Structure formats: structure tokens, C-alpha cells
Amino acid sequence: MDTEALTILRKEIDLLDGALLDLLQKRAYLSKQVAKAKQGGTIFYPLREKEIVAKLQELNLSASGEEKKQVLPSESIRHIWTEIFSCSRSLQQKTSLAFLGPAGTFSHFAGLELMGKSLNFVPCHDFNAIFAKVHAGEVRYGLVPLENSLQGTVGQCLDLFEEYPVSIVAEHYSGICQCLLSKQQDMRRIEVIYSHPQALMQSHEFLRTHCPNARLVEMSSTAEAAKRAVTEENAATVGHEGLAELCGENVPFHVLAKDIAGSKENITRFALIAKEQNSGVFRKPKTSFTFTVVDKAGALSQVLQILHKADINLSKLESRPSYHAVPGSAWQYRFFADAQADLREKPELTLALKEFCYDIRILGVYENLL
Numbered sequence: 376m377d378t379e380a381l382t383i384l385r386k387e388i389d390l391l392d393g394a395l396l397d398l399l400q401k402r403a404y405l406s407k408q409v410a411k412a413k414q415g416g417t418i419f420y421p422l423r424e425k426e427i428v429a430k431l432q433e434l435n436l437s438a439s440g441e442e443k444k445q446v447l448p449s450e451s452i453r454h455i456w457t458e459i460f461s462c463s464r465s466l467q468q469k470t471s472l473a474f475l476g477p478a479g480t481f482s483h484f485a486g487l488e489l490m491g492k493s494l495n496f497v498p499c500h501d502f503n504a505i506f507a508k509v510h511a512g513e514v515r516y517g518l519v520p521l522e523n524s525l526q527g528t529v530g531q532c533l534d535l536f537e538e539y540p541v542s543i544v545a546e547h548y549s550g551i552c553q554c555l556l557s558k559q560q561d562m563r564r565i566e567v568i569y570s571h572p573q574a575l576m577q578s579h580e581f582l583r584t585h586c587p588n589a590r591l592v593e594m595s596s597t598a599e600a601a602k603r604a605v606t607e608e609n610a611a612t613v614g615h616e617g618l619a620e621l622c623g624e625n626v627p628f629h630v631l632a633k634d635i636a637g638s639k640e641n642i643t644r645f646a647l648i649a650k651e652q653n654s655g656v657f658r659k660p661k662t663s664f665t666f667t668v669v670d671k672a673g674a675l676s677q678v679l680q681i682l683h684k685a686d687i688n689l690s691k692l693e694s695r696p697s698y699h700a701v702p703g704s705a706w707q708y709r710f711f712a713d714a715q716a717d718l719r720e721k722p723e724l725t726l727a728l729k730e731f732c733y734d735i736r737i738l739g740v741y742e743n744l745l
């Protein structure tokens with residue numbers, strides 16, 4: 376070891392860390408000023424954050440000459456700024472986030488991806504508890520899955536919007552990458568694999584080929600499965616790669632293989648819910664709204680035509696059976712729709728829609744992240 380060179384280099388790193396801290400403190404001060412300028416308005420602007428990261432990643436990759444040697448991995452830039460934004464938001468407002476627990480579920484990792492670590496994560500045992508906590512003001516935010524690219528709509532979550540008058544304030548698309556984790560490094564020696572039934576089903580082919588002797592055991596969540604697997608020598612689990620860090624503090628829990636599910640496009644769209652609607656103005660607004668149409672021929676077609684005439688692009692439309700939709704009616708359908716516009720700015724349009732709808736409710740206006 377060249378101890379002399381090491382001492383000099385570490386001194387330089389110490390100086391740079393000091394300079395970075397100074398810059399971060401200046402940034403934090405500006406963030407607090409931003410909060411004052413917002414005068415109680417919306418704190419979280421995911422599109423602004425996404426664009427800052429994209430600009431920095433581009434700047435980083437466009438380096439040339441000597442600077443080229445200093446280029447960082449793009450993913451690292453995203454991770455570093457996720458935490459900078461998380462700290463910045465926490466200085467503007469103390470925040471807590473309810474999610475489907477326990478710690479280590481895909482919902483938990485989606486929350487960390489979206490909001491970083493500078494907030495209080497509150498695990499809930501079911502979706503109803505998340506909606507109830509947000510509605511009661513016990514937590515500022517809740518994170519719930521709306522739909523998955525393989526499994527489709529999470530109907531239970533859509534239906535809970537009927538029970539609780541909460542709002543959608545942001546959306547988040549999270550890729551689900553199933554990994555095999557174990558204390559045992561030799562896959563052929565794995566005797567039992569614990570995981571959620573869906574994770575086991577999605578990675579069935581991989582497991583049969585690479586761990587032919589393993590018994591598959593279903594658990595209530597990938598997080599519970601990991602807790603169990605980490606206590607046994609020849610056990611493994613299928614789940615998020617972040618489980619290695621979460622469960623492996625005292626014992627090594629290795630990621631033996633990544634992306635072991637058959638299909639590549641396994642993406643979940645999450646909604647960030649809050650008690651109050653967003654108050655900001657958005658550059659690419661999306662409005663999620665629900666409505667029930669009057670019981671006559673052409674009512675739905677009229678609704679669609681009104682939106683068409685206003686040049687509004689409807690990116691989602693689906694219906695769910697609803698018992699409470701219309702008083703006195705035994706069976707009705709409630710439509711859930713997403714429009715690429717801020718419908719709050721178009722009261723005349725909602726008025727026109729009301730002619731063909733029993734009710735219309737705006738679930739939230741937020742930045743379209745696609």
C-alpha cells in the first residue's frame with residue numbers, strides 16, 4: 376500500500392466533501408425559501424425532480440476530454456439526487472408515507488424510489504388501512520398500486536376511492552425485477568425457496584432450471600419470506616434486490632440472480648394519495664376522475680364526445696361494478712378515467728358532462744410522468 380499517496384488523496388477527498396457540504400447547505404437554504412414562496416402550496420413536484428436528474432445525467436455523459444474520466448454511473452446520479460430531494464422536501468415539510476408492509480415489500484421499495492429516505496415510512500397490513508390513515512390525517516401520504524402491466528387493475532384500490540374522499544397527488548411507475556436471494560451461494564444446494572405466490576409463479580421456470588431440488592413455499596409477502604430465508608442455511612427467497620441490504624445487516628444475504636421472472640415488462644403504476652388535492656399548476660397535467668353515466672342509450676358516447684370536442688386525450692377508461700353509485704339502483708358501473716388535461720380549469724366542461732352523468736368526482740390533478 377502506498378500510504379503516502381493514500382494520505383494525500385484522502386486529504387483531497389476531505390476538502391471536496393467540505394465543499395460539497397457547503398453547496399448542500401446552500402441548496403437546503405434555497406429550498407426553505409422555495410417553501411415560503413409556495414405559501415402553503417404543493418411541496419412535491421416529481422416532474423421537476425425527474426427533469427433535474429435527466430439534465431444532470433446528460434451533463435455527466437456529455438463530458439469530454441479529461442472530464443470524461445470523471446463520469447459517474449447514471450443510476451448513481453439518480454440515487455444521490457433522490458436523497459437530496461428527499462432531504463429538501465423534509466426541510467419544507469415533515470412527511471410520513473403509509474404503504475403496504477411489512478418493510479421490504481415492492482410497495483416499500485417503490486416508496487423509497489419515489490421519495491427517498493428522509494421521511495417516516497408507516498407499514499400497513501392492507502390497502503384499507505392506508506386509505507383510512509390518509510383520510511384521518513395520521514399520515515400525509517399513502518402509496519397504493521393502481522395497475523400492473525401483467526396483472527391489470529388493482530380493483531380493490533380503485534374501489535377504496537369510493538369509500539374515502541382522498542386525492543391522487545402523484546403517480547409513479549415502478550419496474551418489478553424479481554431476484555433470487557440467499558445466504559447459500561451455490562444455487563444447486565438450495566433446498567427451500569420462500570416467497571409470495573406471485574413472485575414464485577413469475578420465476579417458476581428459472582427456479583426449476585437452476586434450483587431443481589428446492590421446495591417452493593408460499594408466504595404472505597416477499598418481505599416475510601426474506602425474514603424467514605435469512606435464518607436458514609440452505610433457504611432462498613424471490614423478491615426485490617433491496618432485501619439483501621434490509622435483511623443482511625448481520626449475516627450476508629446474497630443476490631444470486633437478477634431479473635429471474637419470465638416477462639420483462641413487469642411494471643406497476645402507483646398512486647400517491649393525500650387528504651388534500653394538489654394546489655399547484657402543472658406543465659403536463661393529468662386528471663384522474665370517476666363518473667357514472669345516466670341510464671340511457673348514448674350517454675357514455677356523449678361524455679366521450681364532449682371530451683373529444685374539447686380536444687382532451689383520454690388515456691385510460693375502465694369501469695367497476697359499484698353498489699353505492701346511484702341511490703335506489705341495485706347495480707351500477709362507475710367509470711375511472713385519466714384525461715391529459717387539468718379538468719379543474721374547465722368548469723364549463725364538467726358542467727356539460729353533468730348532463731349525462733349522475734356524478735363526477737375529480738380524484739386528483741398531478742403531473743403526467745410518462
Ligand SMILES: O=C(O)C(=O)C[C@]1(C(=O)O)C=C[C@@H](O)C=C1
Nearest residue numbers: 409418419420421423424460463
Ligand atoms: O422546485 C420546487 O418546487 C422545490 O420545492 C425544490 C425541489 C428541490 O429540492 O429541487 C424540492 C421539491 C420538489 O419536489 C422539487 C424540487
